[in-house]
Amino acid sequence: MSDLRSLLHPKSIAVIGASKTPGKIGNAVIENIKASGYTGEVYPINPKETEIAGYKAYPNIKDVGKPIDVAVFCVPAAASLAVAEDCGQAGVKHLIVITAGFKEIGPEGKKLEEDLVKIARKYGMRITGPNNLGVMDTHTPMNATFAKDFALKGNIAFISQSGALCVAILDWSFQRGLGFSQFISIGNKADLNEADFIEAVAEDPNTKVICLYLEDVVNGDRFIEACRKATPKVPVIVFKSGITAAGAKAASSHTGALAGSNTAYDAAFRHAGVIRAKTMTELFDLADAFTKQPVPRGKNVVVVTNSGGPGIVASDAVETLGLTMARFTEETLKELREKLPPTANIHNPVDVVGDAHADRYKIALDTTLKDPNVDAAVVLLSPTAVLDIEEAARITIEAAKAHPDKAVVAAFMGGAKVDAGVKLLQANGIPTYTFPEPAVATLRGMVEYGKLRSEVAASTEWTFDDVDKAGVKAIFDKVRADGRDLLLGPEAAQVAELYKIPAAPSKLATDADAAVAAAEAIGYPVVMKIASPDIMHKTDVGGVKVNLNTKEEVVEAFGAIMESCKKAEPNARIYGVEVQKMMPKGDELIIGMTKDPTFGPMIAFGSGGILVNLLQDASFRLAKGLSKSEVEQMITETKAYTLLKGFRGAPPDDIPALVEAIGRVAQLCRDFDEIAELDVNPVFAYPKGLSALDVKIKLK
């Protein structure tokens, strides 16, 4: 873990290229540091000035002669290497390289960026950027950016890969009243990346939620590690762009980010306990809510309203987003029945109806929020002639305070008429929206965090110590020594066996006698397939014979397969014939692995056979860190699960065996980075046990 305390709370800051000329970045930065109320030492570096912004200026950073925590670069890219050398010699700890003209401009800039990193490494300095807006910490306080304003003091840490977005969000945050602990523009991420900053701000007592705008992740493992460490303490919400082909293309022309597959990001975020915001609005709606309201213990929501329509809209949203309309206890219903007029609807959504004064909101909220079946509340209000809206707001605020374990959000609908009430709610920690749906969407995000947090806390990598790693290594070495990267069927089956993945017994036979011996050792009936790394579509060239029951059939099949294949593919390397036990038909499944450039091996499970492409019924998880409960979860996410549970009176399949097989495949892929591709298709699942029929392994 990188210690970024001296970056976020520095005792001294040098501004290299500080300037007296308004409009220059070097002027904006030093004026911002001053205006932010920063109380540490400030050293403007500019050979032409003796004083800037009231601080004594130095011609070179080496002339300062005192410890310097942070140096902010406001010099042209061409000067950056020399300046970095100077910083190194002056013992600077952190460089914030605002300067642009690095990786984002092409190969030349990329080289410059690499050289800059080399210098930093040499002196043990860390780089933020280059090509960024700078760094703010409102509690230090410090505004080491060239933004026009300083963020409002608050508890959201915002980390952004886009500087322009930082500027826009910052500006917008004042209207919205969002307060930040840190506001960090990470630029090209030449050295410090999102993972470093997540770790750092998660440790900060002023941060209650971490929000990120990301176009890519630099190091998948580090990112997951940082997020899993943060999640039990504070929620991490990511808005990841570049999810579509068009977006990824735009991203790569932007900061040269190589976007990993969206599926891998989904799998990684889930394993890391990260909430993925689908829109920018959702990102900040959620961030705001997390700083104000507790994480609900469950997903049971009460909706309180004074008009039917919005109550229905909210109820729809609750169910559509996977939350539940709370069912009240008998006591709650009794109390509501006694205290509310007969025209009111005491079942959820609780409708206090149009002639309600604010007191009915008090009855509805006080009664339902103390119900153990209620985890959160959505308070809806439409203006009426008789309702004191500010009073309704105060009642909502008090009810939320009286139940600090339950999340309360509101949608006071209408404009000017509800304005005073809305302001009261917002000033008192009740997230408030114009319409019911975003209020419910916020609760959904909070509930999701609660779930992810406990999942992350409970999950540990599921490992098996009864596997024969050395045996597999030997097979891989042999394959390579043979000049191949594709394993033959019997080799792959053997690898599976060494990891106790139940593959159908299989042997390689180089002549007819050996084939008979193999068949008799395995037991009839058998299937025979040509063993060649060069023949992909075995059936098409007469390379497969099934349901062979006697010695004679095996002998005949051996001859026929060899002859037919040699004729069809005269240049193919043929190793003989694979003799495999013919297994009874079961439910067809697939277990597979693909390599993601960012997050490594990703395990897929789903419906197999010919249907796999048709249905595209698969769920994915990262192999690294995969826990047993994650495997169980991934099975339930597929349509195949309906079959596995026992469809239409069929007996259920052996799900525990399947869970274990997936866990073992994951371990195999973790243990051997050299596996480039792995596919077990089909796997037959039976009421007892399962059989991996066709294991394909390709090495890097």
Added chain:
Amino acid sequence: MSDLRSLLHPKSIAVIGASKTPGKIGNAVIENIKASGYTGEVYPINPKETEIAGYKAYPNIKDVGKPIDVAVFCVPAAASLAVAEDCGQAGVKHLIVITAGFKEIGPEGKKLEEDLVKIARKYGMRITGPNNLGVMDTHTPMNATFAKDFALKGNIAFISQSGALCVAILDWSFQRGLGFSQFISIGNKADLNEADFIEAVAEDPNTKVICLYLEDVVNGDRFIEACRKATPKVPVIVFKSGITAAGAKAASSHTGALAGSNTAYDAAFRHAGVIRAKTMTELFDLADAFTKQPVPRGKNVVVVTNSGGPGIVASDAVETLGLTMARFTEETLKELREKLPPTANIHNPVDVVGDAHADRYKIALDTTLKDPNVDAAVVLLSPTAVLDIEEAARITIEAAKAHPDKAVVAAFMGGAKVDAGVKLLQANGIPTYTFPEPAVATLRGMVEYGKLRSEVAASTEWTFDDVDKAGVKAIFDKVRADGRDLLLGPEAAQVAELYKIPAAPSKLATDADAAVAAAEAIGYPVVMKIASPDIMHKTDVGGVKVNLNTKEEVVEAFGAIMESCKKAEPNARIYGVEVQKMMPKGDELIIGMTKDPTFGPMIAFGSGGILVNLLQDASFRLAKGLSKSEVEQMITETKAYTLLKGFRGAPPDDIPALVEAIGRVAQLCRDFDEIAELDVNPVFAYPKGLSALDVKIKLK
């Protein structure tokens, strides 16, 4: 069609229960009419007053003695029947019954509402409401509501089933700057319903878009007819609530609306050319945009931005929402290359980069909007030190004006800094959003309307005149005469044949000889199944024998089936054994029909056999009005389509035959309202032709 001109543009209005007392509804209504600048005659009706709000008051409406277009009821429910009688005698055309206390309070109120309708019918009066807010028309101008304000003049017709929502939306609309042509609260819809109002406002030259909040639809056919008539002229956007079980439950406790199934609503909206808004926000975002921007001809979008991050976000949204990032012509690229600096990205998204002055927006917009491959533009802006934001807004406005056939929307990100630019854009007809995603979502809705509009214009009901309706009627009559509602297999197959739906040949045999004769007439192999309306699970009781190839096998099967079934189900009515041609296996499909209470027969098509429940792979369309192209479309929407097209080298199935079979099933269901349920499962599709294996028909 109902002529509602005298309701929306009345020459005279009576307010029954008009009052001088502020706070009373009867006071609010008359003051609103006056304040709205209504220029027709106004007659307050109140026996205790001689003048109200400056208008001469009358003790009873019958005393007015002049023609009265509209009477607004502000009297208690108990008085409403007598008042309606008076109105009828006075020759009133329209009653706006604001009064509550009708259907929404239970059986007693329902009776009162029915009696009110009877009186109205007797005199040829139409009722708006009861239990509503009233009606506004800003162009008349007339505010016959008890709302506190009058809507801004504009071109959105808003029709709402929730009065409270009307109040909230109206209040909010001032902040948002939304202008309305009509603002109509339809209440309990005792007489006039959504369809009547859609027809009326669609005819109004001041209405450019129709927006509805609905909890249910009263009459499916009328609704579809009204929408299909409106759609070619103006978009109809519906936010339908009560879509989930919880929402529907809330809806029924609200206005007693019986919600049809959400799938049927989807099918109906699509057929009617209605855009379904998924959130309240989307409803008004779209409504606003339709009044300001042209409907794009296609879905090719250009994104122009001065910062990378938001450009990626917008590109992602474009693809995620099913739009396309426009590919520019060579000319466009050449011009952009020449005029923009080399740092700019000239491919879509066009990034004029952070140091851009407003002139680069002009270059980007002028060049791309004239490209024939571009249908719409999203203009993104993040504030920078060098950019004149108001100038960028003016450039956007001018570019949009210069290309009146292309839709332009904007997201100027940031708060106070972009505020003046945002105001300029909004005042000049450019829909503007805080973040990129809702800007793109609006374009998506507009593109969808363009598509729906042309689909509605092109689609006519697909009918067949070579069907034997009388023959089917005779079979149904026979089944009924037999005291059954379920058709036996051979009867259902015969119905299919009479509609030229290719069913597998099937005959009923009452003894073994007849079975043999049937088998020989049909041709071997055959399948035999017990023919009984009381045996549901035929296989379980030994009621099915397959693959029978000889006379002997048929005789033996007949005996075995009869014996086994009589033993297992001694009380079942047994009609004999069905002898059916055993058809070769094809791709398994299902064609089915369910009855929706609101929209009538709904046709389903999807994957069949055991997979139908597992995959839930089905698409739905209403039988009424079903066009050939809609049938073709519904096939392409399923996963089964992948199989039908020819999966993994298999030859494609006979899709035209399938299209026709679905069209004929739809006609059968339209022709016979008495069909309660119909299921053809499985249908085997072949490279040439298809075969309906099992036709199930149940009558009402």
